[in-house]
Amino acid sequence: MQITTIIGTRPEIIKMAPLIPLLDKYFDNKLIFTSQHYSKNLVDVFFDELKIRTPDVFLRTNTSKMKKLEASIYEILKKDDSQWVAIYGDTNSTLASARAAKKLGKKLIHFEAGLRSYDKRMPEERNRFETDHISDILFTPTELCRKQLKKEGIKKNVFVVGNLIVDVCLKYSKKVKPYQGEYILVTAHRQENVDKFRRLMRILTTLSQFPKVIYPIHPRTMKNIKEFRIKIPKNVTLMDPVGYLEFLSLLKGAQLVLTDSGGVQEEAITLHTPCLTLRESTERWETVIAGGNFIVGLDPLLIHFYAKQIIEGDLGNHMKNAKNPYGNGKTAEKIIKILRTEIK
Structure with missing residues (x-):
């Protein structure tokens, strides 16, 4: 099964580091980097240190502007055979990818779903809310996030798996x-x-x-x-x-x-x-x-x-001594196990 994974910022690079190799292993995974973060210090060193393979596509948008990101992503996805698009978090790259994918009738996988600050002044809050409501499979880091989605009427295909940042932190x-x-x-x-x-x-x-x-x-x-x-x-x-x-x-x-x-x-x-x-x-x-x-x-x-x-x-x-609420460092493995069952 083909999946297109889209990331665009330093936090997405870090958190997706343990998952990208597993997506490559078990799926025909195409990796796109939007270049929302384009400073060399903010990007290149993280690909190198975390040993993430070179993306199949560098969009070189060099912007965080939503319309430009969405238009560039749309043009790439239009030529793409993947039925599924995977995205992470709440950045402008996240929502732009989600909108472009849905316009093309593709299905959406959202990692780190269900987070809510309840502060609508934050662009990230608006991004994550819209992304969650158009996603087909949602992976939440905690039970609290699942409950927050449930309150908004999102109950189907929601999976609590922990947070990928724990995988990365514990390893490195x-x-x-x-x-x-x-x-x-x-x-x-x-x-x-x-x-x-x-x-x-x-x-x-x-x-x-x-x-x-x-x-x-x-x-x-x-x-x-x-x-x-x-x-x-x-x-x-x-x-x-x-x-x-x-x-x-x-x-x-x-x-x-x-x-x-x-x-x-x-x-x-x-x-x-x-x-x-x-x-x-x-x-x-x-x-x-x-x-x-x-x-x-x-x-x-x-x-x-x-x-x-x-x-x-x-x-x-x-x-x-506070207990880490985000899992035991096995989030990437849990996600892959679920995806192999849900995506056929």
């Missing part, structure tokens, strides 16, 4: 040592945080209260810092975007991670690193329920109070 974290020293790790890149002067200034001002901060910085964030002429606090070490193995080393060694990334919330609880999320909501509620993550927004006092208790008090140990 064994190959790296924790980064040395005492520091707080920061990953903040979301448009609503870094594209607005006041919010970006607030993040950097908040970071100035800690002894040592390491911040691998997204190119767009760096561009905004220069344009806004924001002075970097002396205690903050900026790093160019790092490869996945170096990031795991930084995350393993950190006293605490401050992030606005959904994926980092999952990686943090998998590697037992306390996490504070710099947003007003999250679609990774399981990390909050388990006790490994707190939602703090950009409130400097709240961040300071939590960080102090995590680093100096008992909260840190409690968070480190």
Whole structure:
């Protein structure tokens, strides 16, 4: 059976790394990369480190604009004999692929379905909602995600399998040592945080209260810092975007991670690193329920109070002992077993 798998961003590369070889093994799998993320540091190093084969098609769209992505994907899928299209997550590449596939009458497989932040201001929330409602087979990471789909009337062909990020984290974290020293790790890149002067200034001002901060910085964030002429606090070490193995080393060694990334919330609880999320909501509620993550927004006092208790008090140990809600690292195997039964 033919399947066309479409990815376009760094998180999709990382999470699909354990699944792509199995799709290749058991299906006639065509891999397309949309180039939604097109920076060399954001893409090439991840294909190399995670040993993912070269995609059959590089679309070279170099954009996150939905209409351009959908048009390019549509033209490729129009020439494609695959009946099934597989997509991951909630990016613009995800929804653009889903729309193009449905216009051509193809069936849709959605990995990481059912996540909900309930914040309709987030483009990802709108993307994942629409994608879930037009998918034919949905793989959710947790029972909570399955329940959320059920509330929306999606009950058929929904499978709880865990999260592929656990497969990746457990495999590659064994190959790296924790980064040395005492520091707080920061990953903040979301448009609503870094594209607005006041919010970006607030993040950097908040970071100035800690002894040592390491911040691998997204190119767009760096561009905004220069344009806004924001002075970097002396205690903050900026790093160019790092490869996945170096990031795991930084995350393993950190006293605490401050992030606005959904994926980092999952990686943090998998590697037992306390996490504070710099947003007003999250679609990774399981990390909050388990006790490994707190939602703090950009409130400097709240961040300071939590960080102090995590680093100096008992909260840190409690968070480190939070049970990972995303499975045991066998998600890719579970997915393939189900697909071999469901797709004939």
